[in-house]
Amino acid sequence: MAEEQAEPLLQQFGLQVEQLDYAFIRDCEDVKVVEHIVQVLRSGEEGYFLHLTRYAEDHLTKLCPDSALLQEGATSAVDERMQEEARKDLEEWALTMKEIEEQLKEEEELINISPPLPPIRGSSSSSPALTLSEDDIEALLLEGQQFLEKDNFIQASLCFQKVLSHYPAHNRALEGMSTIHNQPRKPTGKTRPLIQEIL
Incomplete structure (x- = not known):
């Protein structure tokens, strides 16, 4: 028993x-x-x-x-x-704040990324050389989409930017950039609860 x-x-x-x-x-x-x-x-x-x-x-x-x-x-x-518990809670809180700050910096950089604009009409500058093949474009778009699915927006935006630098009006690349800009801000999965109140 x-x-x-x-x-x-x-x-x-x-x-x-x-x-x-x-x-x-x-x-x-x-x-x-x-x-x-x-x-x-x-x-x-x-x-x-x-x-x-x-x-x-x-x-x-x-x-x-x-x-x-x-x-x-x-x-x-x-x-x-109680002091030990408070110390641990403060350490967790500081770590959480650091993670949130890093994520906010990444999102701020992402917001500041904008697709390249086509040249102004009548300007003497010529359009960018079309050096990407159709296979290169397809590979970049696919890679960008895979980064999007993993919420890696910075890498995804770089893929779409590369396509747009050669084809400023490319629909799928523009749609990818639009998807990135419309992503809601949310904390990372690593974020832990903030400091618990000690009763």
Whole structure:
């Protein structure tokens, strides 16, 4: 028969979660009840509330300065655990911000890419030399489409740009550029949740 899980301290002491409250602790004059509240808060079973734990300890000090619980100084362990969790959350938040910033820079570069314009009428400059073969164009368009499917918009735009530099009115290349410009901005799949609030 499997060993039964230990009963939570809240239930062992006959406390209600509503009693883990500043107002209740402030008005409570029963030393045993305040000691039980301190033990529950230190255990972290109901969450880590460092300030509330210290508040309960301060109130216990007023009621019973010689309480054995006050000699243990367990809040330092809670404090260290919370500081470690906060440090990890801040590191994750900083990493997430860096990823978002890099993505925004890429999208800004993408927005600034525009297809080449045909020469102005009457200008002396001649049209670009048509040096791409039909096979080259088809390969570039296919490669650009594959990059689009992988959400690699910068590489896709370079493929379409190369076609447009030789054929400024090429329909499929223009459609590819239009698809890129109409892509919604969204975070990368690597983005993790931002710093969690520590209760």
